[in-house]
Amino acid sequence: MSRVGVYKIDITPPLGIDFIGYHRPEGIRNIDERIFSTAFVFENNQDTSVFISVDNIGLLIEDTSVIRERIAAELNVSYEKITVVYTHTHSGPATVSSRELVKAYKTILIENTVKAAVMAHERLQPSEVGWNVTLADIGVNRREETAGGRVKMGTNENGVVDKRIGIMAIRHQQDRTLSGAIVFCTAHPNVLKSDSDSLSGDYPGESRKILEQTLGCPVIIVQGAAGNVNARYRGSREALEKMAYALSGSVLTMIPSIEYKKISKLNTQSTIMPMTLIEIPKPEGIERMATNAEEQWGVNTSKWLTHMLGKYKQDDRHISIDLEIQSFRVNEGSFSGIPMEPFSESALEVHEKLNDPLAFFGGYTNGYLGYLPTKEAYPYGGYEVELNPVVYGPITNLWMPPAEDTSQKVVHRVLEMHRECERR
Structure with a gap:
């Protein structure tokens, strides 16, 4: 059939x-x-x-x-x-x-x-x-x-x-x-x-x-x-x-x-990966993040600021959330996705390590959290690394950027899913 x-x-x-x-x-x-x-x-x-x-x-x-x-x-x-x-x-x-x-x-x-x-x-x-x-x-x-x-x-x-x-x-x-x-x-x-x-x-x-x-x-x-x-x-x-x-x-x-x-071949599989966020900084760091977002994007950050200062006061500086990674395969082609906005480097790494031009990886899958930069992007900052969680965190619950090695872990999990599918 x-x-x-x-x-x-x-x-x-x-x-x-x-x-x-x-x-x-x-x-x-x-x-x-x-x-x-x-x-x-x-x-x-x-x-x-x-x-x-x-x-x-x-x-x-x-x-x-x-x-x-x-x-x-x-x-x-x-x-x-x-x-x-x-x-x-x-x-x-x-x-x-x-x-x-x-x-x-x-x-x-x-x-x-x-x-x-x-x-x-x-x-x-x-x-x-x-x-x-x-x-x-x-x-x-x-x-x-x-x-x-x-x-x-x-x-x-x-x-x-x-x-x-x-x-x-x-x-x-x-x-x-x-x-x-x-x-x-x-x-x-x-x-x-x-x-x-x-x-x-x-x-x-x-x-x-x-x-x-x-x-x-x-x-x-x-x-x-x-x-x-x-x-x-x-x-x-x-x-x-x-x-x-x-x-x-x-x-x-x-x-x-x-x-x-x-x-x-028809296979859709899903896995949940715990995703650690960057440790909440001291109050002056929190306030600096809020000020930068307000100045650069003209948004009201009071809700984010109040929430993050409260977390710090409660000594709750380490946040981890579950991230779903899903892989959809039909015959020789596949698409793996996450509810984030990954960088192109991650998609090309999946393609190159599998040596498969029909292995696609992307975001905007099964919902939305925020951005997933590569580790190399963090020292340069920018909207995708620093500001997006401040702007949209109160809506998506991604209150801080993902830990710097998260994209590597996601790519590794995607590769594991592909290889598991091949073994089957």
């Missing part, structure tokens, strides 16, 4: 809802394009796996867990076999707020995402899958070094970028028409900035539109290790189109040479 089912459902929010990604006080005023949740269900004789893409910057882990638990109950599939990835568009709707409009929208989003999985399962049909990979220059490293030996958000043309563009295409076994495609790439979906008041899937949405019109099937764009990689073109509708043409053009060049096979 080798079957795949696909279903795409609209999750476009009402006008007026808050943005998330860039602060825009007026909220969403226009709809540049509608946004979606798209579910793929894969099945062979031994296993069933669910893979879902949601057009959002990333729901919290607890909200994503609700989606996975409900799908598990509806389809009688193990929770660990369900993968939810987020496109990480910076022009999508908020899902964390005390506003009734946001809370109501999140309820509808969850309902429709579960429904997409159920409908995809109902549409299972004999299918074949095929993989391919190429290289494209759609991203640029954004950690620009300053004269003082630190980094700022900017452009580092010499910085590391995972340039791979991958595809897993699915076709009907009988008539050999395409039924779906999953595209893997690495570049922040932050082309449109705070001067845009329109809902948009950003370049993944624009690329998907081109590919779906050309291929005649649902397409999802899965984000890689883009924690230190911006979109190469940014700031305008023209830039959005350039990104979309660059990505979709690369994908279309791969289609003719894809070789399709029945699903012989």
